[in-house]
Amino acid sequence: MDQFNNVSVVKKANVYFDGSVTSRTVLFSDGTKKTLGIMLPGEYTFNTGVAEIMEIIAGELQYRVGDSGEWKRVNGGESFQVPSNSAFTMKVATVSDYCCSFLAE
Template sequence: MSEFANITIVKKANVYFDGGVSSRTLRFPDGSVKTLGFMLPGEYTFSTQDPELMEIIDGELEVLLPESEQWLKVQGGESFNVAGNAKFTMKVIKPSDYCCSFLK
């Protein structure tokens, strides 16, 4: 899906890692939440509350998922899931555009 309809966008940006990662929150009528964001090259560790689906729209990165010792290469058009209450690390190789869906 290349666009979303009937959403509320939170105007204030979510900015992390001194601007290396930024996103905007989208709220849907059914109560679901997503963020659309952009990551500059660098290494970033995130914590989750709810499970997440990370869709990489464009770019290239490697991700180290919880309970894994292997880095997974991910590029535009690919996605990965992260468990709730977990930490994961991404090494962004090329600037990356993403959509994060918070799963409940």
């Protein structure tokens, strides 16, 4: 899907890691939520409350779930899922455009 129709967008940006990761929240009429953002090269760890799907629209990175998980490569056009109540780390190699979908519990 290249665009979202009939949504609301929160104007205030989500800014992480001194501006190296930024996103905007997109709210859907059915109550679901996504964020659309950009990550600059670097290493970032995030914690999850609910399960997430990270869709990498463009860019290249490696990720792992937890502290001892295996590093996996993902490129633009690919995605990965993160379980609820966990942490994941991304090593972003190139500027990466992403869409994060928060899954209902």
